[in-house]
Amino acid sequence: MAAKKKLMQGNEACAAGALYAGCKFYAGYPITPSTEVAEIMSVELPKIGGKFIQMEDEIASMAATIGGSLAGLKSLTATSGPGFSLKQEALGYACITEVPCVIINVMRGGPSTGYPTGPSQSDIMQAKWGTHGDHPVIALTPAYVQEILDETVRAFNLSEKYRTPVIVLFDEIVGHMREPITIPEPGDLEVVDREKPDCTPEEYKPYDDTKLIAPLAPFGDGYRFHVTGLNHSEDGFPTNNSEMIDKNNRRIMQKIDDNIDDICKNDESNLEDAEIGLFAVGSTSRSAKFSVNAAREKGIKAGLLRPLTIWPFPDKAVSELAEKCKVIIVPELNLGQMVNEVKRVAAGRCEVIGIHRVDGEPIKPAQITELIEKYS
Amino acid sequence: MIERYEIRFSGSGGQGMILAGIIMAEAASIYGTKNAAQSQSYGPESRGGASRAEVIIADAGIDIDYPKATSIDCMLALTQTACTSYYSDIKKDGILLIDEDEVTDIPEGDFKVVKYPILRAAREEIGKSIVGNIISLGMITELTGIVTREEIEQAVLSRVPKPFLELNKSALALGFEKAAELKKAL
Structure with missing residues (x-):
């Protein structure tokens, strides 16, 4: 069968990749040069039973993205420098609560509102250290339009697999440029879904520390659990137990450190x-x-x-x-x-x-x- | 073999330079058999301000790594500002296509200049100034031969809403015809 070739913009390919990966929820606040991602998701998600919501700002967008994922939907938000700054607090929340989600940052000139239509790569360090505290970070850097599609799918996969937010960083040039790409057919690319619990709701521990990555139950399926940005114990409730705090803080980093070869790609x-x-x-x-x-x-x-x-x-x-x-x-x-x-x-x-x-x-x-x- | 063929479309915001770039890239890579990369540069305004789009074309199988123009084979300038700002990257024996009403201070260099009142023709002969970019695409196709008339026509028509098909077809045809005449003098 002849592959479907299409001239596509980087941001369009990003949205196509998210949809291919099974994204069903988008919360965002439009910002140049990432706006096309939001535009396309707003048109496409309702067609497949997904939800698109434009929030009042980037802080709320990040929070809603986390909420969408906790409800069991693969969730996405897209932004650029100024918005990425605003999302940092909630991004840290997603790291410690171990909520999978994907954040696209189409980098533009900064600092502050900077240069909306000019390319930049000045958020490399912010992607790593933008939110406070030691926290796990996975950030991907595609450079070609085809790669943006493929790497957006990989971002969802890594996020689901390691129960952690994944950032995709590209810049205004690749976000806005167009190249002919091949749209993958279902089955051409691997799509990973998060592990769900196989125990009863009563037995479920959202942060089971006998596992490196505990299964995540979607809210609405009868598994009730507590989610907090405070250091928490296995059941999700806040804890002052220093042994537990230490164990959890090290475990969320170990998820990445033990799987470097699976995550790194050159x-x-x-x-x-x-x-x-x-x-x-x-x-x-x-x-x-x-x-x-x-x-x-x-x-x-x-x-x-x-x-x-x-x-x-x-x-x-x-x-x-x-x-x-x-x-x-x-x-x-x-x-x-x-x-x-x-x-x-x-x-x-x-x-x-x-x-x-x-x-x-x-x-x-x-x-x-x-x-x-x-x-x- | 074409390793790298560079086209720059320049004018002011709202003149459809980016759309022209997209159509050229589609003509080459989707309706034709070549590889293409289209990029753009524009300001925060939606109208006015300098606007330019670039298309790099190569034969199939040849990667286009750097997506911006380095040594231009053909450049379109619809305003004086765009012409003055962007002509210096045109290569030796390259082509500079200008709107002759708009660009009066014509730069000198080792390139060929093709002059035509593109925007006036759009207004007076086609009846809509908005098709200036489509006339330009017709002219560039004829002047460079980098895509065929059929490829550019398919690309234009696939991008245009139905009620405007004939309008755009005429604009493209006018571009082919005028460039064929002007080419003889080069």
């Missing part, structure tokens, strides 16, 4: 014999790939490590890169965020240089090529 090009390494995500990684190809044509041994999961940070892949390269170049649309993580992992084994741009324009291949040639 795309590598020309890395086998690379002497000059590039590390980039999103639209910037597309510039980097262009420059690597141009360098290879001149016989320069450059290669690209392009993480599709930025959090947890791809320590293993960066460490291997630091072993074989004399320099790692990190182009990013901010004033230095990922570059410091790369330096931490490289730990002096090679030089690490950033290329940073915050004027609302993309990092052009010429800028990267110039640095590659300097090191060749």
Whole structure:
């Protein structure tokens, strides 16, 4: 059967991916450059018995997204920088209450309302540390329109599997650009659904600490349990028991730490014999790939490590890169965020240089090529 | 083999530059057999302000990594501001298509300039100034040959509401016809 090819915008592909993954609830507050995600979900969800609600602001949107998921529906919200800031408190709530949900952040220039129609990658660190307290974070960074669809599906899968919020970070360029993509047929991509309890409602413990990830019962099915942002015991009620607090705080991090290989995903090009390494995500990684190809044509041994999961940070892949390269170049649309993580992992084994741009324009291949040639 | 063919549509917000870019990308990649990437740059205003869309076209199987223009094969300018701001990326022997009523200060360079009163023709010959972008698509198709007349026509018609099919067909046909005449002088 011929695959269905369609010219699609990144944000459209994101909505298509969410629907493919089985998303049935969207709560949001529209904001450029992510608005198309909300627009499409508002049209499509009612057709399949789902619900779309535009809330009064981003704080309420995040809270409603968590509520939708607790009621058993795969839930989504989409935003950009200013909205992402507002969602942070409730995002932390989803981490500690272990509620699966997906948050799309189509990054634009900041700080504050910044540059709505310009691309940026300045929320990389906010995705990791935006909400207070030690908390688990999974953040994905697709760079191509097809990848946005596929990675949105993966975001739902990881979220359902690990009972944790998953953030998808892309930027205005890939969110708004269009490319021909293949729409997957049902069954082409894996779709994961959360584990539900097989015990009686009386026996159910929403935070059963004999398990790394306890099954999650949907509200409305007779399983009544308490949900709180306070440190809680196995039954969900607040606790002052320090042993229990410690155990729970470590367990929610361990969910991620024990499954790094399942969560991390990288795309590598020309890395086998690379002497000059590039590390980039999103639209910037597309510039980097262009420059690597141009360098290879001149016989320069450059290669690209392009993480599709930025959090947890791809320590293993960066460490291997630091072993074989004399320099790692990190182009990013901010004033230095990922570059410091790369330096931490490289730990002096090679030089690490950033290329940073915050004027609302993309990092052009010429800028990267110039640095590659300097090191060749 | 086409590894990278770059087109830039520029004008002011509301002139349909982004739509023109989408239609060109669809003509190449959905109705044609090539690969395409379309991107845009616009300000916070919905009308006015500089607006531009870019389409990168390559043969099927060739990845388009950097989605923005680097060395332009063909550029359209419907306003003086857009022309002045964006012409410098046109490559040697590339084509600059301008609205000759709007762009009076014509930049000089190693590229070919094609002049036509696009917006006036839309108003006077077709009866709607809004089809300026469709006339332009017809002209670009004829001038560059990067997509066929059939491919661009299918792409235009699939994007247009039914009551406006004939209007857009005429606009496209006018673009083909005028560009065919002007091409002879290049």
